[in-house]
Each structure stands twice: as C-alpha cells, then as structure tokens.
Amino acid sequence: MSLQVETISGYTDNMADFENLLNDFISSHSIIYPIDYKSVSPQNDAPQIIALITYETSNEQWQDIFNQIKDYDYNQLLTAVLKLSNMNLSIDTIGDIVTRYTDPTESVTSDLAKLHDIQIELDKDLDKEG
Structure with a gap:
C-alpha cells in the first residue's frame, strides 16, 4: 500500500x-x-x-515508488513524496526524484534540500505527526 x-x-x-x-x-x-x-x-x-x-491506496504506480524507497528514512521520504504530490507533478517526475534519492551513485542532497524548502500548508501537519 x-x-x-x-x-x-x-x-x-x-x-x-x-x-x-x-x-x-x-x-x-x-x-x-x-x-x-x-x-x-x-x-x-x-x-x-x-x-x-x-x-x-493500492495504486500500482505509487506502489512502485514506495517499493524503491522502503529501505530509506520513511518519514523523511514520505514527507517529500507528499509535498511532490501536492505540487501536481507527474508520477514520472516524482519517481525520477525518488530514484535519484535512492541511487547511491547520485548526489541527492540538493534535491532533498529543495523539497524541504517547499512551503505548503501540509508541512505543519506532517511536522506535528512526525
């Protein structure tokens, strides 16, 4: 799921x-x-x-993304993926960013920094949950 x-x-x-x-x-x-x-x-x-x-949800495209990130810090990646989903980016774009994060040959510090700089209303609620 x-x-x-x-x-x-x-x-x-x-x-x-x-x-x-x-x-x-x-x-x-x-x-x-x-x-x-x-x-x-x-x-x-x-x-x-x-x-x-x-x-x-059991949406297969989302499941593929979450399967890629299952070995990483779940809360951090969950926050990032939820932010991306609220930016109306395509599944492919979100998948590309997550893939770069989980690929040890890629430097993803800047990607993650960009994600954490995104200010959306959902941030406050996720921070309370985390």
Whole structure:
C-alpha cells in the first residue's frame, strides 16, 4: 500500500452535503492521518470548507515508488513524496526524484534540500505527526 492525498470541499451553509461526501470517502478508504480542515474566505458566496485526507491506496504506480524507497528514512521520504504530490507533478517526475534519492551513485542532497524548502500548508501537519 502507498499514500495519496484527497481534497473534499463543500460550503459551510450546507454542511450536511459536505459531511455526507466526507463520510462516504472515509467509509471506502483507509484513512491514516487525522483529517486536516481548512476554510476559504467567501467571495460572493458562503465560506467554503476543505478537508485534506491522507489515505492508503493500492495504486500500482505509487506502489512502485514506495517499493524503491522502503529501505530509506520513511518519514523523511514520505514527507517529500507528499509535498511532490501536492505540487501536481507527474508520477514520472516524482519517481525520477525518488530514484535519484535512492541511487547511491547520485548526489541527492540538493534535491532533498529543495523539497524541504517547499512551503505548503501540509508541512505543519506532517511536522506535528512526525
């Protein structure tokens, strides 16, 4: 199994629909981290609420990446892969970066440094978990 991140959104003036979507997703996936909720300022509409959900998946492409990194510091690489997945990079690009990290003939210090400099909202939550 490997990890993916899903975003579910709804409006605060219709929480029942949002909760139904969230509960349907939770009941059909293996959720492994606490769900992170964000709110979005209204723009001529009701405030929007967003749930970021990290869950396990058997997606084969992701599994290939995680198989490559299983002998390395899991938390550090998990953080890096989650950051990459949130940057909307392709599976191939993420795989290339992870492969460079796990290949002893490649210097990956700069790749990892770049990953840790990426500032996304998920960072704070992962740091609390780690």
